[in-house]
Amino acid sequence: MATETPPTELWRLLPVPIPFETVSVVGLGYIGLPTAATLASRGIQVLGVDVSLKAVNAINEARAHFSEPDLDGLVQSAVASGRLRAYTEPQPADAFIIAVPTPIQHDKSPDMTYVENATRAVAKVLKEGDLVILESTSPVGTTEWMAGLIREERPDLVAAGGGVHDLKISMAYCPERILPGRMVFELVENDRIVGGVTPGCAARAKALYASFVRGNIFETSSGVAELVKLIENAYRDVNIAFANEVANVCQRMGLDAWEAISLANKHPRVTILNPGPGVGGHCIAVDPWFLIDQHPKHTPLMKAAREVNDGRPHTVIARVAEVATKIGSRKVCCLGLAYKPDVDDLRESPAMEIAVHLAKHGYDVRVCEPHVEDMPSALETVGASLQDFGPAIADSDIVVLLVGHTAFKDIDPASLEGKTVIDCVGLWR
Ligand SMILES: NC(=O)c1ccc[n+]([C@@H]2O[C@H](COP(=O)([O-])OP(=O)(O)OC[C@H]3O[C@@H](n4cnc5c(N)ncnc54)[C@H](O)[C@@H]3O)[C@@H](O)[C@H]2O)c1
Structure with missing residues (x-):
C-alpha cells in the first residue's frame, strides 16, 4: 500500500x-x-x-x-x-x-x-x-x-x-x-x-x-500509449453511463437507484458505479470522442455511453421542472458547480450546465460552490446569485444537490425541512 x-x-x-x-x-x-x-x-x-x-x-x-x-x-x-x-x-x-x-x-x-x-x-x-x-x-x-x-x-x-x-x-x-x-x-x-x-x-x-x-514505467509504441489513455477514459465513461441508465430507469419507476445498486453490488462479480447528474471535466467527457471521431462505425457502445451521460443533465432539469410545477415555486438552490467533489474545476461540468439552464429558463437560482470565490461569468449573465449554503437553502423551495462536496455532507437536515430535495449524487441517503 x-x-x-x-x-x-x-x-x-x-x-x-x-x-x-x-x-x-x-x-x-x-x-x-x-x-x-x-x-x-x-x-x-x-x-x-x-x-x-x-x-x-x-x-x-x-x-x-x-x-x-x-x-x-x-x-x-x-x-x-x-x-x-x-x-x-x-x-x-x-x-x-x-x-x-x-x-x-x-x-x-x-x-x-x-x-x-x-x-x-x-x-x-x-x-x-x-x-x-x-x-x-x-x-x-x-x-x-x-x-x-x-x-x-x-x-x-x-x-x-x-x-x-x-x-x-x-x-x-x-x-x-x-x-x-x-x-x-x-x-x-x-x-x-x-x-x-x-x-x-x-x-x-x-x-x-x-x-x-x-x-512502474512501461515502455511501448507512441500509438499504443495514445490509445491506452483513450480506452481508459472510454471504459470509465461506459461504466458511468450504465449507472446513469439505471438511475434513469429507477426514476421512472419511483425506485431508489442507490439502494438498488448497492444491493446489486453484493453479487460477488458485480460492481456498478454510482450515478450522478452527468459526466464532466476535461477528460472522461471528452476523450472518448477522439476514438469515436477516428472510428465512427466501430464505436457504437462508446457513442451511446456519451449520449446517455450527456443526457443526464436534461433528466435532472426535467425533474426540477416537474417538482416546480407540483409545488408552485421556482426558487431553486443548486449545491455545487464543479465537475466532481472537492475541486474548483468547472470545465465541462454538468452541474454548471444545469444551473445555467435553470437560471436562463425563468427559475430563481441561488448557487453554492465552496471551492469558487467569484461567480462564473456564464451564471452571472443569466442572473443567478452565488451564496453560502445556509441562506441559499433558507431562501429556496427546491434544493438540488449536484456535487458531493465534503462541505455538503454536514448540512443540517433540519435546514432542509419543508424543502423538496433532489439529491443527484446520493450523498444524503
Ligand atoms: N486536468 C486533468 O485532470 C488531466 C488529466 C489527464 C490528462 N489531461 C490532459 O492534459 C492536457 C492538459 O490539460 P490541463 O488540464 O493541464 O489543461 P489546462 O487548460 O489546465 O492547461 C493548459 C495550459 O496550456 C497553456 N497553453 C495553451 N496553448 C499553449 C501554447 N501554444 N504554448 C504554451 N502554453 C499553452 C494554457 O494557457 C494553459 O495554461 C489535456 O490534453 C488534458 O486532456 C488532463
Missing part, C-alpha cells in the same frame, strides 16, 4: 541519475505546473512555458494560479530554489514536455490547434539530441503527426533518408493519469506508460520519468 509521503520527502529515497539538465514544460496548467514543480524538486533546471501571461506571472511570484492540494508549497520551493522559472516563449532545453489543452469542437472532433501551435513553437528552439514528449490526451497518431510538423519547421533536424523515424531528436507520448485533488501525490506514485516513436525514444522518455516516478 502506497503511503501519502509528500513528494519532496520521496526524492531522498530515489537514487536515480537524472539524464537531462534542463527540461521545458510547455503548458503550465493542471498537468504542466505540478509536473514542472516536481521536476524542479529533483534538481532539474525547469523552464516553464505558457502563453498566458497571468499564469507565467503567478508562477514567477511563486504561486500556483489554480487550486490543488500541496501544489502551492511545491511551486514556492521550486521557484525559491531558482530551479523553476516561467516564460511566455519556448526556451532551449534538453527535453520538452508538452501539456496543452486538447478540447473537442462543436462537432465533437478534436481541436488540435493548441498542440500544433506548441509543437511549431518548440520546433524553433530544438537542437539535435533533444527529447520531445507529448502528455496532452490526443487521437492515435498524434505523436507521429507532431514529428511531421517538426520536420516541416526544421528540415535541418531530419537525418538523411527522411521519414518520421529519422529525426535527429527523440519523440514520445506519455499519457497523464493524475487525479485532480491528488495530483502532487499521484504524479510520483502512479504507474506510467511511455510510448516512443521508436524503442530508443521510449527508453529516453522512461529515463526522464524515472527521475521522479515511484510507480
Whole structure:
C-alpha cells in the first residue's frame, strides 16, 4: 500500500541519475505546473512555458494560479530554489514536455490547434539530441503527426533518408493519469506508460520519468500509449453511463437507484458505479470522442455511453421542472458547480450546465460552490446569485444537490425541512 509521503520527502529515497539538465514544460496548467514543480524538486533546471501571461506571472511570484492540494508549497520551493522559472516563449532545453489543452469542437472532433501551435513553437528552439514528449490526451497518431510538423519547421533536424523515424531528436507520448485533488501525490506514485516513436525514444522518455516516478514505467509504441489513455477514459465513461441508465430507469419507476445498486453490488462479480447528474471535466467527457471521431462505425457502445451521460443533465432539469410545477415555486438552490467533489474545476461540468439552464429558463437560482470565490461569468449573465449554503437553502423551495462536496455532507437536515430535495449524487441517503 502506497503511503501519502509528500513528494519532496520521496526524492531522498530515489537514487536515480537524472539524464537531462534542463527540461521545458510547455503548458503550465493542471498537468504542466505540478509536473514542472516536481521536476524542479529533483534538481532539474525547469523552464516553464505558457502563453498566458497571468499564469507565467503567478508562477514567477511563486504561486500556483489554480487550486490543488500541496501544489502551492511545491511551486514556492521550486521557484525559491531558482530551479523553476516561467516564460511566455519556448526556451532551449534538453527535453520538452508538452501539456496543452486538447478540447473537442462543436462537432465533437478534436481541436488540435493548441498542440500544433506548441509543437511549431518548440520546433524553433530544438537542437539535435533533444527529447520531445507529448502528455496532452490526443487521437492515435498524434505523436507521429507532431514529428511531421517538426520536420516541416526544421528540415535541418531530419537525418538523411527522411521519414518520421529519422529525426535527429527523440519523440514520445506519455499519457497523464493524475487525479485532480491528488495530483502532487499521484504524479510520483502512479504507474506510467511511455510510448516512443521508436524503442530508443521510449527508453529516453522512461529515463526522464524515472527521475521522479515511484510507480512502474512501461515502455511501448507512441500509438499504443495514445490509445491506452483513450480506452481508459472510454471504459470509465461506459461504466458511468450504465449507472446513469439505471438511475434513469429507477426514476421512472419511483425506485431508489442507490439502494438498488448497492444491493446489486453484493453479487460477488458485480460492481456498478454510482450515478450522478452527468459526466464532466476535461477528460472522461471528452476523450472518448477522439476514438469515436477516428472510428465512427466501430464505436457504437462508446457513442451511446456519451449520449446517455450527456443526457443526464436534461433528466435532472426535467425533474426540477416537474417538482416546480407540483409545488408552485421556482426558487431553486443548486449545491455545487464543479465537475466532481472537492475541486474548483468547472470545465465541462454538468452541474454548471444545469444551473445555467435553470437560471436562463425563468427559475430563481441561488448557487453554492465552496471551492469558487467569484461567480462564473456564464451564471452571472443569466442572473443567478452565488451564496453560502445556509441562506441559499433558507431562501429556496427546491434544493438540488449536484456535487458531493465534503462541505455538503454536514448540512443540517433540519435546514432542509419543508424543502423538496433532489439529491443527484446520493450523498444524503
Ligand atoms: N486536468 C486533468 O485532470 C488531466 C488529466 C489527464 C490528462 N489531461 C490532459 O492534459 C492536457 C492538459 O490539460 P490541463 O488540464 O493541464 O489543461 P489546462 O487548460 O489546465 O492547461 C493548459 C495550459 O496550456 C497553456 N497553453 C495553451 N496553448 C499553449 C501554447 N501554444 N504554448 C504554451 N502554453 C499553452 C494554457 O494557457 C494553459 O495554461 C489535456 O490534453 C488534458 O486532456 C488532463
